[in-house]
Amino acid sequence: xxxxxxxxxxxxxxxxxxxxxxxxxxxxxxxxxxxxxxxxxxxxxxxxxxxxxxxxxxxxxxxxxxxxxxxxxxxxxxxxxxxxxxxxxxxxxxxxxxxxxxxxxxxxxxxxxxxxxxxxxxxxxxxxxxxxxx
Numbered sequence: 695x696x697x698x699x700x701x702x703x704x705x706x707x708x709x710x711x712x713x714x715x716x717x718x719x720x721x722x723x724x725x726x727x728x729x730x731x732x733x734x735x736x737x738x739x740x741x742x743x744x745x746x747x748x749x750x751x752x753x754x755x756x757x758x759x760x761x762x763x764x765x766x767x768x769x770x771x772x773x774x775x776x777x778x779x780x781x782x783x784x785x786x787x788x789x790x791x792x793x794x795x796x797x798x799x800x801x802x803x804x805x806x807x808x809x810x811x812x813x814x815x816x817x818x819x820x821x822x823x824x825x826x827x828x
Contacts, residue, residue, distance in 0.1 A: 698726040700733065707736040712762040732760045733806060738813070748783070749812060749819040752776045756800075756809040766803060773800055773808070780815070789815060 702708065702717040702724065709715075710726075710733050726733065734757060745754035755773050758764035774797060781793045792811045799808035 698731075698733065700724040700726060709734040709736060709739075709761060730803070732762065734760045734809075747819055747823065748776075748780060749815045752780060753809060753812045753816070756796075756805050756812060759805040760809065766805065770800060777812075784815065784818070789818060 700708065700723070702722050704719050704721060705717060707714055707716045711731055714736070739761075740750055740754045740757055742754070745751045752773065755764070755769060755776065759766050759769050777793055777796050777800070781790060784790070784793065792814050796808045796811040799805065799811060
């Protein structure tokens, strides 16, 4: 069987195609066999007031597609532009690779994969923003 395997902790919440689902008292495992399902772990969600940095704002834009609050068609071009803007700033090979993965994911309509690649940039962004000039 192919598809996504979602492992949930007790009481963990997940958003699947706009519906919030809460796990019971024990760990569980769900096999998602339907392709192109929008899934977001709520523990990973970025709330609007937390979208205060460039990478977080781009993550939030991708997340809105997964939550159903924005259409993929309306979000695609602005999201690609924002990813391109990030690539002008984050020029190291690892960041460029993640941004390339995010771009490819958007072009393929895989917004979860886009979000996953972008979220990998969050620790790097935080280090850069907290760095003090000598």
